[in-house]
Structures are given as structure tokens and as C-alpha cells.
Amino acid sequence: xxxxxxxxxxxxxxxxxxxxxxxxxxxxxxxxxxxxxxxxxxxxxxxxxxxxxxxxxxxxxxxxxxxxxxxxxxxxxxxxxxxxxxxxxxxxxxxxxxxxxxxxxxxxxxxxxxxxxxxxxxxxxxxxxxxxxxxxxxxxxxxxxxxxxxxxxxxxxxxxxxxxxxxxxxx
Numbered sequence: 001x002x003x004x005x006x007x008x009x010x011x012x013x014x015x016x017x018x019x020x021x022x023x024x025x026x027x028x029x030x031x032x033x034x035x036x037x038x039x040x041x042x043x044x045x046x047x048x049x050x051x052x053x054x055x056x057x058x059x060x061x062x063x064x065x066x067x068x069x070x071x072x073x074x075x076x077x078x079x080x081x082x083x084x085x086x087x088x089x090x091x092x093x094x095x096x097x098x099x100x101x102x103x104x105x106x107x108x109x110x111x112x113x114x115x116x117x118x119x120x121x122x123x124x125x126x127x128x129x130x131x132x133x134x135x136x137x138x139x140x141x142x143x144x145x146x147x148x149x150x151x152x153x154x155x156x157x158x159x160x161x162x163x164x165x166x167x168x169x170x171x
Contacts, residue, residue, distance in 0.1 A: 022062040030110050040113045043082040044069030046101065046161055047092055047120040053140035054158065056150065057089050060136045064151040068092070068138070069115070078116050086120070090138045091129045096122030101161055106171035108153075115171045119161055 030040070044067040047055035056065040068089040072081040079097075086092040098118035106113040129138040141147060143162065146155075159165040 019063065025061045026109065030113070038112060040110065041072045041078070042069055042106075042113070042115045043072060043078050043085060044115055044117050044157075045082055045086050045092070045098065045120045046117060046157060047086065047090065047123065047140075049125075049140050051140075051142075053142050054146075055090050055092065055138065055140050056147065056154070057135055058137040058147075058149070060131075060134060064149045065137075065141075065147050065154065066151055067117070067154055067157060082116075082118055082120075086123070089129070089135055091126035092120070092123050093126070094120065094123055098122075101157075102167050104171035105169060108171070113171075117157055117161075 045055070046067055049055075055068060057068045058065050068086055069082070070085040070089070072078055076084075082098065083094050086094065098120040101117045101119050104115045104117065105111075106115050129135060131137060143158070153171050156165075156168060160167050
């Protein structure tokens with residue numbers, strides 16, 4: 001955006017605050033989930049490649065970089081949900097069983113939301129994932145060069161798994 005272009009400045013000024021949009025979208029999703037399942041359950045994958053880089057995704061509807069994952073649907077196991085989410089968000093296909101690292105209460109979303117974190121080391125990847133309506137960016141990042149905007153929960157999970165920090169009961 002050129003700062004000296006009044007038309008571009010007007011467009012930028014009319015855009016909603018991304019953090020407000022993220023909070024609204026999160027609340028709508030959580031509210032809708034209460035009707036489908038009173039307790040929500042999600043999965044995330046901490047996917048590490050052979051160079052010890054971690055797979056992170058940036059969604060189109062909330063700011064920041066996250067571990068890939070999402071909700072467990074009715075009739076679906078956590079492992080099935082993890083496999084589906086990794087394929088959808090990162091083009092990652094499980095080859096072996098990932099290790100369950102922990103199950104967390106995600107108080108930031110609701111008092112009913114739980115997240116199971118799996119560590120994934122045995123997989124194949126189809127290559128770079130193209131952006132779409134849900135995922136703006138997905139890629140493997142070196143642990144000493146993480147992108148700006150990695151969420152605090154993602155950083156905490158990386159420290160637990162890779163640095164031996166105590167495992168929190170909260171996401």
C-alpha cells in the first residue's frame with residue numbers, strides 16, 4: 001500500500017480490526033459448536049521434519065501462526081481427525097503412529113474446549129501447500145527462525161516437546 005494514495009488509505013481505514021474479527025469468528029464457531037457438541041474436542045499436530053523444522057500454518061480468519069489441527073467431528077477418532085486436518089492444512093500424510101503428548105483445556109476458547117497434541121515425525125508431505133480460503137500460508141520453519149506472530153500457545157507446546165519444559169494442563 002502506498003501511504004500517499006488517498007484511495008488506498010480509505011480502503012485500509014474501512015477494514016475491520018483483525019483482532020476484533022478473530023474474536024468474533026472464534027465466538028461464532030464456539031457458539032455453533034455448543035449446539036452440536038456440548039464439549040468441544042480438537043487435535044493439533046506438532047510436525048517435525050528430518051531437519052527438525054516445524055510445520056506451522058497461518059489461517060485467513062485469525063492472526064498468527066499455529067500448529068495445524070482442528071475439531072474432532074462426530075463419529076471420528078482423534079487420530080482420524082488429526083490425519084484429516086494435517087492433510088487439509090499442510091498436505092501432510094501420516095506414515096506411522098504419532099505420539100500423544102498431552103490433552104489440554106483451552107480456556108481461551110471456552111471452559112468446554114479440549115485439545116489433544118500429537119508429535120508427528122513419520123510422514124510424507126506433498127510439497128508446498130497453496131493458499132486458499134482457510135489457510136493463508138503453511139510451511140516448515142527452523143526452530144531458531146520462527147516467523148513473527150507465532151502464538152503463545154504454539155511457543156509453549158514447542159518448549160514442552162523440544163526443551164523439556166513442564167507440560168501445562170492448559171492450552
